[in-house]
Amino acid sequence: MINSKALFIVSFLCMQWSPYIQRTIAQGDLSNPVVKPPIAMPAPFSLKMVAINTNRDSFNIYYVQRDGRFAIFQHDKQLFDNLQLIDKDKSWKITPVNFVYYDGRNTIFNSFGGSPADYYVKSDLDAPLLLGESIHVKACVWPFLPFLSDQNEWTKNQNGTYTLPIESIATNISVDENGKLLAVRQVPSPKSNSEQAHSWEYSGYTTNSNHLYPTTLIQRFLILDANGETTIDETTTFSLEFYINPEDFDQQATFDNTTLHMDRYDLISNNVYDQNDKLLYNAEELTKGYNDSVGHKNPTRTRNILFTIIGLLGIGSIIIWKRKAA
Amino acid sequence: MRSFLYAASPYLRLLVGIVFLGAAALKYSMITTTQFGPRGGIEAFAATIARGGVFPDMFINPIAYGVIGLEIIVGLALLTHLAPKLWSGIAAFMLFAMTIYLIYLQARGKTPDCGCLGQWDSSIPISIGRNALLSLACLPSILTNSTKAPRTALLRNTEPKTRQ
Numbered sequence: 001m002i003n004s005k006a007l008f009i010v011s012f013l014c015m016q017w018s019p020y021i022q023r024t025i026a027q028g029d030l031s032n033p034v035v036k037p038p039i040a041m042p043a044p045f046s047l048k049m050v051a052i053n054t055n056r057d058s059f060n061i062y063y064v065q066r067d068g069r070f071a072i073f074q075h076d077k078q079l080f081d082n083l084q085l086i087d088k089d090k091s092w093k094i095t096p097v098n099f100v101y102y103d104g105r106n107t108i109f110n111s112f113g114g115s116p117a118d119y120y121v122k123s124d125l126d127a128p129l130l131l132g133e134s135i136h137v138k139a140c141v142w143p144f145l146p147f148l149s150d151q152n153e154w155t156k157n158q159n160g161t162y163t164l165p166i167e168s169i170a171t172n173i174s175v176d177e178n179g180k181l182l183a184v185r186q187v188p189s190p191k192s193n194s195e196q197a198h199s200w201e202y203s204g205y206t207t208n209s210n211h212l213y214p215t216t217l218i219q220r221f222l223i224l225d226a227n228g229e230t231t232i233d234e235t236t237t238f239s240l241e242f243y244i245n246p247e248d249f250d251q252q253a254t255f256d257n258t259t260l261h262m263d264r265y266d267l268i269s270n271n272v273y274d275q276n277d278k279l280l281y282n283a284e285e286l287t288k289g290y291n292d293s294v295g296h297k298n299p300t301r302t303r304n305i306l307f308t309i310i311g312l313l314g315i316g317s318i319i320i321w322k323r324k325a326a
Numbered sequence: 327m328r329s330f331l332y333a334a335s336p337y338l339r340l341l342v343g344i345v346f347l348g349a350a351a352l353k354y355s356m357i358t359t360t361q362f363g364p365r366g367g368i369e370a371f372a373a374t375i376a377r378g379g380v381f382p383d384m385f386i387n388p389i390a391y392g393v394i395g396l397e398i399i400v401g402l403a404l405l406t407h408l409a410p411k412l413w414s415g416i417a418a419f420m421l422f423a424m425t426i427y428l429i430y431l432q433a434r435g436k437t438p439d440c441g442c443l444g445q446w447d448s449s450i451p452i453s454i455g456r457n458a459l460l461s462l463a464c465l466p467s468i469l470t471n472s473t474k475a476p477r478t479a480l481l482r483n484t485e486p487k488t489r490q
Contacts, residue, residue, distance in 0.1 A: 299356075300355075302355045303351060303355040306351035306354070306355065307348065310344055310348055310351060313343075313344075313347065313402070313405050314340060314344050314405065316405070317339075317340050317343065317404075318340065320405075320407055321336040321340075321407050324407060
């Protein structure tokens with residue numbers, strides 16, 4: 001499992017560096033004076049978003065890819081806890097969501113399924129997201145590639161491929177000598193021999209509707225052996241098929257593909273503002289709406305009432321015992 | 327030792343009973359996200375069990391209702407101090423069964439939590455440790471005949487004071 005602190009750092013970096021990256025991309029000044037990335041950054045954005053849910057509440061990953069580039073958005077319940085933003089179980093589906101780089105076609109392409117083999121892509125929001133709407137957690141790699149390649153060197157492998165390790169999120173991005181994406185691999189380290197770590201590797205890219213999609217997902221469970229070395233305990237290979245309904249796209253709003261969406265969360269008022277300080281929504285009200293939607297008007301209150309009853313029962317229990325003992 | 331166990335057993339029963347009822351309350355008030363959207367209450371707990379992938383789908387809801395129902399019944403029974411040996415034994419058996427399930431979940435390593443304490447849940451190893459401690463807390467009630475004070479305790483209370 002990827003360290004939530006690392007996610008926080010990436011998220012923070014994302015917020016800090018996104019304007020810089022955007023400016024850099026817009027100016028086309030992407031050269032690295034020290035180590036030049038083997039891939040060239042694309043011209044104007046037209047990102048295709050693919051959401052992949054790992055079928056774990058605590059860990060949803062959204063990939064954005066274009067021309068073989070990846071942005072990885074990680075929506076992590078633990079991260080929500082750390083940031084104290086909203087109820088950790090708030091569903092991102094009902095949260096106004098929008099990514100730093102958003103193609104405006106509606107949405108996050110949502111994928112839910114019982115197993116990774118059930119992945120599919122569909123538009124799942126009631127309405128296209130509006131400019132200025134924002135996601136609470138942003139953790140993206142793609143816009144950081146220039147920055148990251150400043151900080152992390154591309155490693156040339158013996159077979160002529162290149163690998164860019166991004167240690168903060170335990171991710172390796174591999175490209176061939178022509179800059180074609182080969183694989184994105186997340187390899188968290190298991191912390192102990194009693195705890196497995198999961199590794200995901202997406203590879204075998206194919207073109208579908210002029211967008212690249214991975215066709216293979218290799219999921220590995222890693223453990224520490226007796227010598228403290230990471231070994232693979234179990235490997236499962238899934239064939240990925242992405243279903244895309246063109247009608248979903250035709251209905252989408254236009255998009256200013258150079259707009260960068262940033263938001264500001266006020267921890268005191270729970271208000272979320274856009275980059276122009278326009279109030280977008282109040283997170284507390286969203287939480288209330290969420291609670292209503294799941295049939296719990298106020299779970300904290302319910303819990304407190306139940307605990308009070310249990311406390312009274314406990315006192316009653318002591319009285320019963322004292323009488324019995326007497 | 328027996329007298330100590332006798333003295334401690336009602337308080338330990340109280341502790342176990344409250345934890346059982348608290349666990350049921352936390353499960354009832356939990357919220358989670360499933361592939362079918364957000365869920366609350368017992369449905370949320372059922373979704374957590376389903377994520378474990380141990381039980382077939384048809385058993386998930388009965389298990390969720392059953393676990394919460396049993397926790398309430400056993401918790402209340404422990405608080406009444408009626409038939410403490412019986413109810414402490416049932417509680418210990420439940421904890422044992424849950425621990426087996428948790429060990430299996432941990433061995434699979436594919437589920438981060440068990441939903442034992444709803445949204446207050448921590449990791450599975452902590453839940454296993456908690457169950458072990460609660461099982462130990464059941465032992466005095468099982469080992470001592472709580473309807474009667476142990477002989478040593480009675481003797482101590484009824485022993486005439488010797489004059490100096």
